[in-house]
Amino acid sequence: MANLNGQETASLNGEPVVKRPRESGPQDMSLRVPKEPQNKVTVVLGAQWGDEGKGKVVDLLAMDADIVCRCQGGNNAGHTVVVDSVEYDFHLLPNIPDNTAAFITTRWEERLKISDRAHIVFNFHQAVDGIQEQQRQQQEGKNLGTTKKGIGPAYSSKAARNGLRVCDLVSDFKVFEEKFRMLAEHFLTMYPNLNVDVDSELQQLKGYAERLRPLVTDGVYFMHKALTGPSKKILVEGANAALLDIDFGTYPFVTSSNCTVGGVCTGLGVPPSYVGRVYGVVKAYTTRVGVGAFPTEQNNETGDLLQSRGREFGVTTGRRRRCGWLDLILVRYAHMVNGFSAIALTKLDILDALPEIKVGVAYKVDGQPLPSFPANMDVLTRVTVEYKTLPGWCCSTEAARSFEDLPPQAQSYIQFIEDFLQVPVKWVGVGKSRESMIKLF
16 A cells, blocks of 8 residues: 555554655664663662661661762651761751762762752741641541651642742742742631741741752752763662652551652652662561551550660650561562562661560451551551561670671571561661671672
8 A cells, every 4th residue: 555655554553654665874773772771779768667777778878879869758757877976867968978979968068969859848838737737636636647847738839839949949039939928828828827927938048049059950960960971879868668658658647758669760850770779678676656557566565675675766756656566568568669679677686685576477357368468547457467476586686797696596587587578688787886787798
């Protein structure tokens, strides 16, 4: 079959397709061969409800990194790092050793880069966060247990498309001021009792704009150059954790961002093919801050022991963390979403005092086994947990610096986790210092 110009045509799904003659000249066939990315990002993510010790793992990996990035969330996160017996708490900045550039990131002004597309959390976002929590408590008798840092209201502004970004702040300030006043008025209409000093905050923001302007960069271009340029080690530090993800976490008791591996791509503008190893950080037991279902929680002497030995208080809020046995159903679900290359098992030393240790290995509801981790929180609150009981070791592991240094029972505990998850454990934490992270391979 031919068209009016004499070209051969064919049919594809009922539509005519013109067959054009191939050019006989030389062609650059290399463009048709997929290129393996030279630089890939290494990602560190929490595999439970947060507070797993991600900061310590990032601190370890950052020593050898050229760039360290934060990709989602806000200052509702809290990462603790201990160096030379001094404790440092990071809330918004990524971990930044002396040799590393930080993209978010002494000479911090030379090393810190802030994405022009990052959304801004304002004072009224924080105030609204507190009001919303108070309203939930009054209306339903329960709140979400947010940090009241304004993260949820800021993400709601982003989704409503009236949020303001860093690029707005450092551009024409008169235009920024108009948008800011409109956004403040929007929240004042919704919350008449909201106390907002618009003029005072604008004055403060004007000063911030001048200070931040030299640090602001096109985040997409910055990452593209880093990924496609000369060899670099790029580390991405996730905040919060898998079970706090807005889509895949224990909704509605979650944060407002995607803190699973997909957030690396959407938060930094990194193509999926440039994501390399993904390390999941798992505490040797389970903790949770605030309210929400917690199947393996121990409201007893065991929970109290884990809480006191682990010093389980939130870095950001100071709230007491709820404690319970390791829940491998939950961690396996986190692995399904994130595809962990390996696990960092932290705070194994907290279990040193226990004669026996239980691990959650299956859920049942009304006597029937659940094939998967439930999306419905009403179901999750009703589950009964099937446990595997393993022998404790009842001796200190804090001096261990290799897998062979650990008691046989501790080694068996680690191997049980690996066998259940079918994911290798790469690091084991037995203390607070850098030296306390045992590398297994």
